[in-house]
Amino acid sequence: MKKSWWLFYFTLITSTMITISANNWMNMWIGLEINMMSFIPLILKSPNNSSSEAAMIYFLTQSMSSMLLLMMVLMSLYKCNLPDKINMLLINISVLIKLGAAPFHLWMPKMLSKMDWNKCILLMTWQKIAPMMMMSNLMYNNMIINIAIMMSVTIGSIGGINQTSLRKLMGYSSINHLGWMLAINKSINLWMIYIMIYSMLTFLICQMFHKYKIFFINQMSSINMNNMDKINLFLMMMSIGGLPPFLGFLPKWITIQNLIETKETFLIIYMIMFSLIPLMFYLRIMTNMFLSFNSSIKWLIVKNNKMMSTMMIIMNLSLPIIMILDVI
Numbered sequence: 001m002k003k004s005w006w007l008f009y010f011t012l013i014t015s016t017m018i019t020i021s022a023n024n025w026m027n028m029w030i031g032l033e034i035n036m037m038s039f040i041p042l043i044l045k046s047p048n049n050s051s052s053e054a055a056m057i058y059f060l061t062q063s064m065s066s067m068l069l070l071m072m073v074l075m076s077l078y079k080c081n082l083p084d085k086i087n088m089l090l091i092n093i094s095v096l097i098k099l100g101a102a103p104f105h106l107w108m109p110k111m112l113s114k115m116d117w118n119k120c121i122l123l124m125t126w127q128k129i130a131p132m133m134m135m136s137n138l139m140y141n142n143m144i145i146n147i148a149i150m151m152s153v154t155i156g157s158i159g160g161i162n163q164t165s166l167r168k169l170m171g172y173s174s175i176n177h178l179g180w181m182l183a184i185n186k187s188i189n190l191w192m193i194y195i196m197i198y199s200m201l202t203f204l205i206c207q208m209f210h211k212y213k214i215f216f217i218n219q220m221s222s223i224n225m226n227n228m229d230k231i232n233l234f235l236m237m238m239s240i241g242g243l244p245p246f247l248g249f250l251p252k253w254i255t256i257q258n259l260i261e262t263k264e265t266f267l268i269i270y271m272i273m274f275s276l277i278p279l280m281f282y283l284r285i286m287t288n289m290f291l292s293f294n295s296s297i298k299w300l301i302v303k304n305n306k307m308m309s310t311m312m313i314i315m316n317l318s319l320p321i322i323m324i325l326d327v328i
Helices: 003-023 025-043 050-078 085-101 109-112 119-123 126-137 140-159 164-181 188-211 227-239 249-261 266-291 304-314 319-327
Strands: none
Touching: 003 025, 003 126, 025 050, 025 126, 025 249, 050 085, 050 109, 050 227, 085 140, 109 119, 109 164, 119 126, 126 164, 126 188, 140 164, 140 266, 164 188, 164 249, 164 266, 188 227, 188 249, 188 266, 227 266, 227 304, 249 266
């Protein structure tokens, strides 16, 4: 890897830390801008028409939300005649655009479909941390947040049904999980636990797809995947769908408990109902893979890492152990 790429990765991490540790809006904005300027060269690392388009989509959406954020911050700083509610509403909207939350989500699946799996992992996990921290620091606008939660959960579930592209499907899954994260946004400890578990599962799934060069659902039936990797992928898919007793159910369980304490009954029922739809399209991928005959493709034969496979299985089935320890 070229030394310049290490520099961009370093500035990407540093810029997120600047935004997290900032104590005023201007420093947060600076951190977000450095973050954007670090991520765009990483998208363009393998230059082609798709990556150029992805970089342009990212630049336009992020710069538009940054302009809106900066304008609102400056207006509140210079005491312009704008009601506080409208000011905070527009700041909330600018951060939701950065996150790719519904109804400002259209750029995200489109962009994911034009990048390789490693860049997709970064966009779906690391790039969410700084805006989520900003949302935690904002004055809580109940109406806009609840609309964003409900729309993210709905669109993230329904949007993935007719997708044949796995990158778009993972994008809609990310939007769905973002709705769950926004529901516990005021408790930093809880959404940090959620994003850690979600990032770990997303990383493992995307690395599996990257390993076998899978980009579309129809490739699942023809790929030369060994049985251990099939079982691993099945467990991870069910886990990210939030099916008990897998590890992915833990953050959803935490969210449900938190919403029960805040008496958000309707929101809980709504989110649980729509969390069943992603499980349906994950199962569709897995059944397609398990029930089809595999054709052996010479150039895609991959050595199996047994240690890695065993660790994945143990990790995904660790929730019952956590529950037993909690009871003890």
